[in-house]
Amino acid sequence: MNVTFTFLDWLWVGLFLALMVGSGILFYRLGRRSESDFFLAGRGLPWWLPASSVYATHTATDTPMWITGVIYRHGMAGIWYTFFCGWAAISAFVSTRIFRRSLAYTQAEWNVVRFTGLGSELLRGWMAGWQFFMNMFVLGWVGIAMGKVCEFLFGWPTWIGLVVFSLVCAIYVLASGYWGVVMADFQQGIIAFLVIIIVSAWGIHTAGGPTGIMDQLAALGELDRINPFAFTGWWSGDFPIAWFITMMMIAILGGFGMGTTIDWYVEAQRIQSSKTVRDASYSIWWGTILGLIRNSVWAVAILAFFVMFPGLTETSEYEMGWFRLGFDYLPAGMLGFFFAAILAIHLSTISSHLNLGALYATRDLYQHYVNPKASQKKLILVGRISTAILLLGSFFYGLMMEDITSWLIFALWIMAAGIWLPNILQVVWWRFNAWGYLSSWIANLGFSWLVVWILPALNVIPPLPDYQQFWILMVLGALVYIPVTLLTKAESMDHLVHYYVMSRPIGWWGPVRREAEQRGYLLSNGEAVAEAAYLSRPASDF
Amino acid sequence: MIKRHWTPQEADEWRKEDWIAIVLSPLCYILLTLGTALTIFMLVSGYIMLGVGIVLTVLLHWVIDPKLKAISTEYESRQQQYLSELEAKVRWEHRNPDES
Numbered sequence: 001m002n003v004t005f006t007f008l009d010w011l012w013v014g015l016f017l018a019l020m021v022g023s024g025i026l027f028y029r030l031g032r033r034s035e036s037d038f039f040l041a042g043r044g045l046p047w048w049l050p051a052s053s054v055y056a057t058h059t060a061t062d063t064p065m066w067i068t069g070v071i072y073r074h075g076m077a078g079i080w081y082t083f084f085c086g087w088a089a090i091s092a093f094v095s096t097r098i099f100r101r102s103l104a105y106t107q108a109e110w111n112v113v114r115f116t117g118l119g120s121e122l123l124r125g126w127m128a129g130w131q132f133f134m135n136m137f138v139l140g141w142v143g144i145a146m147g148k149v150c151e152f153l154f155g156w157p158t159w160i161g162l163v164v165f166s167l168v169c170a171i172y173v174l175a176s177g178y179w180g181v182v183m184a185d186f187q188q189g190i191i192a193f194l195v196i197i198i199v200s201a202w203g204i205h206t207a208g209g210p211t212g213i214m215d216q217l218a219a220l221g222e223l224d225r226i227n228p229f230a231f232t233g234w235w236s237g238d239f240p241i242a243w244f245i246t247m248m249m250i251a252i253l254g255g256f257g258m259g260t261t262i263d264w265y266v267e268a269q270r271i272q273s274s275k276t277v278r279d280a281s282y283s284i285w286w287g288t289i290l291g292l293i294r295n296s297v298w299a300v301a302i303l304a305f306f307v308m309f310p311g312l313t314e315t316s317e318y319e320m321g322w323f324r325l326g327f328d329y330l331p332a333g334m335l336g337f338f339f340a341a342i343l344a345i346h347l348s349t350i351s352s353h354l355n356l357g358a359l360y361a362t363r364d365l366y367q368h369y370v371n372p373k374a375s376q377k378k379l380i381l382v383g384r385i386s387t388a389i390l391l392l393g394s395f396f397y398g399l400m401m402e403d404i405t406s407w408l409i410f411a412l413w414i415m416a417a418g419i420w421l422p423n424i425l426q427v428v429w430w431r432f433n434a435w436g437y438l439s440s441w442i443a444n445l446g447f448s449w450l451v452v453w454i455l456p457a458l459n460v461i462p463p464l465p466d467y468q469q470f471w472i473l474m475v476l477g478a479l480v481y482i483p484v485t486l487l488t489k490a491e492s493m494d495h496l497v498h499y500y501v502m503s504r505p506i507g508w509w510g511p512v513r514r515e516a517e518q519r520g521y522l523l524s525n526g527e528a529v530a531e532a533a534y535l536s537r538p539a540s541d542f
Numbered sequence: 543m544i545k546r547h548w549t550p551q552e553a554d555e556w557r558k559e560d561w562i563a564i565v566l567s568p569l570c571y572i573l574l575t576l577g578t579a580l581t582i583f584m585l586v587s588g589y590i591m592l593g594v595g596i597v598l599t600v601l602l603h604w605v606i607d608p609k610l611k612a613i614s615t616e617y618e619s620r621q622q623q624y625l626s627e628l629e630a631k632v633r634w635e636h637r638n639p640d641e642s
Contacts, residue, residue, distance in 0.1 A: 076579060083575070089568040093560060093606060101617060103628050112631060210583045226583055228576055252568045276614035278607075285567070292571060296578035363632070372633040502624055504554050 003153045003327050009336025016340035017168055019187065020347060024172020024180040031176030035367075035379040038177035039105060039359045040273040045182065047279035047286070050270035053182045054287025056189035056348035057266055058085065059196075059294065062145035063345070067295060069319040071302040072312070075225025077239055082295045083251055085263060088288035090255025092281045094506055095427055099258055100271050100280040101503045106131070107259055107268050108364040111434070113503075114426060116495040119434025126441070128364030131265055135357030136390050139166070139350060140397025146346045147398065152320060153327065153339070162398045165343060169350045170391050174384050178273065181351045188344035189290075195341030196294055200301035203325030207304035216307035225303060246467035250420060256506070257424030261416065269356055301325060358386035417470045418444025418477035428507025430496060436485030443480035447473055497521065546608050550616030553609045563606040570599045 005013075031038050041049075070078035088096075104110035108127035112120045143162040150161030172180040207213050217223045224230045232239045254260030258268075267284055274280035305321035312318040326338045362383045367374055374382070422440035425432040451472055456463040464472070490496075493515055499505075500512045501521050516522045545552075545559060573595030580588025 079575065079579065083571075086568060086571050089571045090564050093563045093567060097610075097613070103621065103624050109628075109632070113628070204582070214583060226580075226585075228579070255568075277617055278610035278614040281606075281610055289571060289574060292575040293578050296575050297582070299579050300582045368632050368634075502620075504556075506556050506560075 002155050003335060005336055005339075006332055008333040009339065012336035012340045013343065016191070016343060020184050021168065021171050023183045023187070024175040027176035027179040027183055031179045032380055034376045035363070035383070037179065038380050038383050039355065039363065040269065041178050041182055043273060044275050045273050045279065045283075046275055047282035049182050049186055050274050050279075050283035051285075051287035051290070052189040053185035053348075053352065054267060054270050054283060055290040055294075056185040056192060056344075057352040058263065058287075058291050058349075059189075059192050059345050060142045060145070060349040061149060061342065061346045062142060064298060064322040065145065065319040067298050068302050068305070068321040069315060071299045072306055072318045072321060074239055075222070075230060075303070075306075076228045076299055077230045079228055079295060079299050080244060080247060082292070083247065084261055085288050085291060086248070086251035087254040087261055087264070088267070088284045090252060091264075091267075092255075092285035092288075094256055095258050096267075096271050096280050096284045097277055098427060098503045098505050099268060100274065100277050102499075103272065104268075105272060105363045106360055107265055108360060109368075110258065110268075111437075114491075114499055115434035115437070116491050117434065119438055123434055123438055124364055125369065126438075128360045131360040132357050132365070132386075132390075134262070134265075135353045135360070136393040137397055139353050139357070139390060139394030140399075140401055142346065142349050142353075143394055144398040144401045146342075149323065149342060152323070159395075159399060163395055165346055166350050166391060166394060169347045170354060170387065173351045173354045174387050177380070177383060178269070178355050181355045182273065184351060185348045188348040191341050191344040192348070193290070193294065195338060195344075197297060199322070199326040199330065199338060199341075200297045200304075202329055203301045203304045203322075206325070206329050207307050210300070213300075213304050213307050217303070220307070220310055222306075222310075225306070240465075240467075243465065243467045246470055250416075250470070254420065254424070257420075257427050259423045260420050266352060266356060269352075269359065298322060354387050354390050357390040358383045361386035361389075417473040418447055420470075421474055421478065422481055427505055430500075430507075430509045430512045431490055432485055433488060433491050435488040436481045439484040440477050440481035443477050444473065447476045451476070544605055548609050548612035550612050550619075553612035554616060557609075559605050559609050563602055566598055566602040566605070570595055570602055573598065 030042070033042070036042055067078075067082055070081040072078075074081075099107075099110065102110055102113045104113050106128070108124045108131065111123040111127060114120075115123065143166050144158060146165055147156075147158030147161035150156045151158050172184060176183075204210065204213065208216065214223065214226065217225055230239070231237075231241045231244065234241050250260070258264055270283055270287070271280040274283050302321055305318075305325055309318070309321070323342075327335060330338055362379055366382045366386075367379060371378070419440050422432070422437050426437055448469075451461070451464070451469055455461045493512070496512045497516045497519065500509055501516055513522065544562075545557070573591045577588055577590075577592030577595045581592045582588070
């Protein structure tokens with residue numbers, strides 16, 4: 001498909017890009033003030049700004065393709081695939097609150113707030129390096145999706161869409177850091193949401209409206225596609241109830257932990273950039289529900305696409321369905337506006353991951369391990385250099401993405417399965433220590449290779465559905481990290497008391513709480529904090 | 543039934559209002575997601591889900607907002623000290639009691 005743009009279309013695109021780069025220049029002075037400004041906007045944002053960033057960042061170029069794919073295949077039931085972000089429901093009032101109180105810049109830094117000694121440093125270093133790599137990978141993944149969209153629309157080689165728009169985005173990220181990211185995200189979020197509504201409504205109208213879609217589904221014998229609970233049995237088919245229960249458990253109960261999904265690492269930055277604990281909670285809650293409502297609108301539009309083009313079997317054909325609704329049916333002059341919205345979707349994701357990856361490189365690797373006495377000016381310079389390295393690395397990943405995608409999806413999966421429970425335990429159980437957490441990562445790496453690849457290849461076990469792999473990996477991992485935790489020393493009580501008083505975690509923290517009460521930092525009725533006593537505590541308790 | 547006035551210190555504790563939020567919040571997400579889609583299809587089940595979802599969302603915020611405000615007030619008074627401790631830690635100026 002080749003789209004022809006009029007002058008008005010290119011005008012929309014040009015105005016939009018000028019607006020984005022302009023905001024970078026506008027916030028340049030704020031971004032260069034300090035490390036806290038360059039990466040957290042000075043920790044002073046009202047909830048609606050990080051909320052719009054949560055929404056905009058998780059509306060990426062590949063999101064409509066992915067959602068179109070699952071809805072086209074499974075009908076409305078496919079919306080549950082998008083519910084992985086439901087972790088934010090509980091997290092907003094539990095782990096978000098606890099993490100915000102820790103003040104850690106990143107999840108890697110949180111490890112040294114929660115744990116202590118060599119184990120905590122190993123965790124910090126590992127997590128920072130892994131997150132730097134992951135952000136580069138996501139940039140490549142999303143960048144090449146943009147390359148494919150441009151190839152689909154204009155017939156350009158894929159590298160052009162990958163390189164050109166990521167470079168434009170890098171201008172304002174390099175200039176103003178997170179200030180530029182969040183201010184651009186706010187504008188991009190509004191533009192993207194409006195256009196998603198307009199294009200979807202246009203598509204639904206073109207397909208005959210809601211009743212027309214249902215009539216056509218009935219004529220096709222596919223009316224069950226509007227039933228979100230159209231399961232294929234308890235264990236069988238491609239949408240079993242067992243999968244649904246596992247998915248909902250992972251998503252919803254995951255909100256008690258930190259890092260139970262890959263999105264947590266992005267949200268952690270939004271949480272810390274919020275002005276107060278309350279702002280942090282609402283930013284996560286409202287940013288996520290906006291994304292879920294967007295998914296609902298998309299789902300109906302994809303069913304409209306389905307009745308117009310039923311029977312498509314090639315994924316590459318039907319996953320562009322939502323884009324086709326826009327480019328095939330919007331009137332001339334609106335195409336450029338639609339493309340500008342796609343750019344908004346794209347830039348918001350790219351900018352967030354550029355700044356986030358640079359945060360891990362600067363705060364957790366450079367500052368903590370290379371140059372702890374670095375000045376603020378130096379830290380911002382390192383932040384900018386890291387941003388540039390991420391950008392260049394993402395081009396490399398993007399161009400080789402076809403070859404490595406299946407391996408990297410596997411890498412994402414192993415990250416989620418065996419350490420899901422440890423990610424919760426580190427928040428809710430005082431006795432869980434750095435060695436237990438570290439061992440869960442190592443054990444998970446080994447077991448996931450065995451369960452997902454090696455044992456099925458040797459015909460020792462059959463290839464298992466992903467939800468069964470999840471349960472097996474969870475049990476196998478627990479057989480390692482629970483003994484390791486109990487056989488190694490608990491974290492120092494001084495450190496735990498400090499963490500407890502500061503973060504007030506939920507769960508099983510009885511011995512730590514009693515110790516805090518004994519030291520006079522908390523009163524036993526829980527109604528008053530001996531603030532003066534706490535603030536004048538000995539330095540060894542810090 | 544629902545506590546609406548919190549001292550900052552009381553708000554720091556995990557109380558039943560937190561658990562009400564923990565239960566209501568995922569329900570709101572599910573009802574608003576499904577309710578929006580089915581309402582576009584003009585199905586009665588969609589109107590009901592969306593309506594209940596909106597009511598529960600209002601209730602959720604009514605229950606938890608006073609507590610979150612109180613927590614924020616209490617925490618802000620200490621944040622500066624915690625931040626300076628965190629900066630000391632990243633610069634290795636913080637002495638770990640285990641290592642002394």
